[in-house]
Amino acid sequence: MTDFNALTSEAAAVDAAADAQTAPPPEAEPVTGEAQSDQVLSPEAEARGVIDLALSLAAPFFPSLDKIYTEETKDRLAKSAAPLLVKYNISLLIAKWKEEIEFAFVAAPLVLQTVRAVQSDRAARAKASADADKAAAEPAVQKSA
Amino acid sequence: MSIKNKAAIIAVLGASGSGKSTFVKQYLASAKPKRLLVWDFMREYKMGSDVTRLSDLSERLQSGAGFSLTFRPSADESTRAAQFDVFCGLALAAKNLTLVVEELRFVTTPSRAPMRWAQVTMTGRHAGLRVIGTSQRPASIDKDFLGNATLIHTGRLVYPEDTRAVSKAMRVPESEIDALAPLDWLEKDMQSGKKAKGRITF
Numbered sequence: 317m318t319d320f321n322a323l324t325s326e327a328a329a330v331d332a333a334a335d336a337q338t339a340p341p342p343e344a345e346p347v348t349g350e351a352q353s354d355q356v357l358s359p360e361a362e363a364r365g366v367i368d369l370a371l372s373l374a375a376p377f378f379p380s381l382d383k384i385y386t387e388e389t390k391d392r393l394a395k396s397a398a399p400l401l402v403k404y405n406i407s408l409l410i411a412k413w414k415e416e417i418e419f420a421f422v423a424a425p426l427v428l429q430t431v432r433a434v435q436s437d438r439a440a441r442a443k444a445s446a447d448a449d450k451a452a453a454e455p456a457v458q459k460s461a
Numbered sequence: 462m463s464i465k466n467k468a469a470i471i472a473v474l475g476a477s478g479s480g481k482s483t484f485v486k487q488y489l490a491s492a493k494p495k496r497l498l499v500w501d502f503m504r505e506y507k508m509g510s511d512v513t514r515l516s517d518l519s520e521r522l523q524s525g526a527g528f529s530l531t532f533r534p535s536a537d538e539s540t541r542a543a544q545f546d547v548f549c550g551l552a553l554a555a556k557n558l559t560l561v562v563e564e565l566r567f568v569t570t571p572s573r574a575p576m577r578w579a580q581v582t583m584t585g586r587h588a589g590l591r592v593i594g595t596s597q598r599p600a601s602i603d604k605d606f607l608g609n610a611t612l613i614h615t616g617r618l619v620y621p622e623d624t625r626a627v628s629k630a631m632r633v634p635e636s637e638i639d640a641l642a643p644l645d646w647l648e649k650d651m652q653s654g655k656k657a658k659g660r661i662t663f
Contacts, residue, residue, distance in 0.1 A: 320523055320554045323547060327515035330543045334514070334535045358538050359567065395536045402564065402597075403503055404477065 359398035366401075367393055369417060373424045469586045470609055473595040474627055475616025480644050480661035481595045482506075484614060485561060488593070494559035498522070498552055499531040500545065503563050506531050515547050522555040542568065542575065549577035557589035565596045569603035582609045600626040614648035616661070617641045 367390050374381055385393075471488075475481045482505050489497065489508070499506050509529025512518045521530055532548060534541045545568040552560050560581065562568070569578060582605060585592055596602045599615075600622040607613070607630040615631070618624045618638060628635040631649045633656070641647060644661040 320519060320551070323550050323554060324516075324519060327519050327547050327551070330540070330547050331514045331516050333543060334537070334540045337535070337537050337540060360536070360538055398536055399503060402567070403505075 359402050360394050363397040363401050364390060364394035367397075369421065373420060377428065469591055470582060470606070470611050471591075471593045472599075472607055472610040472613045472615075472630075473593060474599045474614065474618070474623075475597060475646070476619045476623075477597050478643065479597075479616030479618075480646065481597070481616060482563075483661050483663065484616075484646065485563075485593055485595060489559070489561070492559070494591070495527045496555070496558035497529045497561070498555070498558050499561040499563065500534065500548060500568075501531045501561075501563050502534055502541070502567055504533065505563060506561070515544060515551065518548070519551055522551055538567075546575040546577050549575065549581050552590060553577065553580055553585065553588055559591045560585070560593070562592070562594045565594045565602040565606065566598045569606065571601065571604050574603040574605060578603070579605065582606050599623050599630070611651050612648060613651060614646060615641070616646045617643055 367385070371381055371385055371390075473481050473485055482503075486506070486508075497509065499508070509531055510521070511531050511533055512521065513533045515532075518530065518532055521528060532544075534544045534548075552558060568575065574582075581590060581592060582603070594602075594606055594610075598620070599607065599618070600620065607626070610630070613627070613631045615627050615638060618627060618641075624635050624638050628638055631638075631647075631651075633647070633649065637647060642660075645658070646661060647656065647658050649656045
């Protein structure tokens with residue numbers, strides 16, 4: 317059976333590691349297919365996933381966010397958010413809305429590009445129409461002169 | 462005597478908001494353990510002294526006959542895993558205490574349990590440990606813990622895989638668990654097979 321003497325140095329070593337906490341989180345292996353749907357994510361990983369998702373969706377609209385949310389900032393935010401995700405059961409929502417989240421990942425940049433393309437086309441049409449009006453008006457002016 | 466007062470390992474399960482923490486707090490208020498040690502990842506227990514360092518916890522456990530200590534683990538996953546193993550070792554070394562582990566999902570998985578946690582659940586009874594473990598995702602925690610539980614108490618569950626896991630561990634039909642309304646609970650003494658139902662009141 318375990319005794320206190322054997323645990324003293326171990327406790328001190330773990331305390332030191334907790335104090336330091338300088339090691340970066342390990343890189344997760346990419347997971348695909350069936351394994352992905354069965355995977356149990358840690359709360360930190362889930363929190364980080366939400367942060368990455370939100371920023372990737374917002375980045376095309378607000379490019380300056382990249383300067384604020386560095387990798388270190390995102391890690392710190394994820395660690396501090398993890399207990400809250402658990403407490404309010406938000407972690408479950410990520411699993412529940414997985415397909416919708418993946419769709420949003422793909423669709424959001426496309427929507428942005430579509431909006432910009434439509435705006436560009438409208439601007440081009442308006443300019444062409446204005447140019448045509450101007451060209452049509454010029455001979456009339458010359459005639460009257 | 463209530464069946465929960467005899468159980469050595471109590472599994473308290475249920476979705477978020479199903480009343481797990483309330484049940485545990487009411488149980489502790491009723492049982493009034495003289496030696497209480499809580500692993501409080503969720504920061505939900507405000508009883509006794511808060512401790513964040515294992516060295517301090519070791520000293521406190523050795524210094525007094527009676528105590529009520531709440532250990533607040535690190536948010537960092539790898540640090541927390543190391544803390545949990547030593548924490549369980551300290552509980553075993555201290556002997557004769559009530560041990561509460563809040564949210565097992567963050568320190569165990571169905572296929573992996575830290576060595577000293579396994580000792581707690583398999584041999585802790587001989588060291589006089591009464592163990593209470595909670596989880597809102599029972600399908601994602603140490604299977605041996607559910608297998609060794611002498612009392613399983615469950616509230617409403619959301620996910621079918623959790624209902625299946627608890628149904629299997631409790632040996633009750635899934636429909637009996639699915640029928641639980643918010644704050645309803647179902648518990649079973651796994652030694653006698655005796656079941657009880659109720660609703661959390663505040």
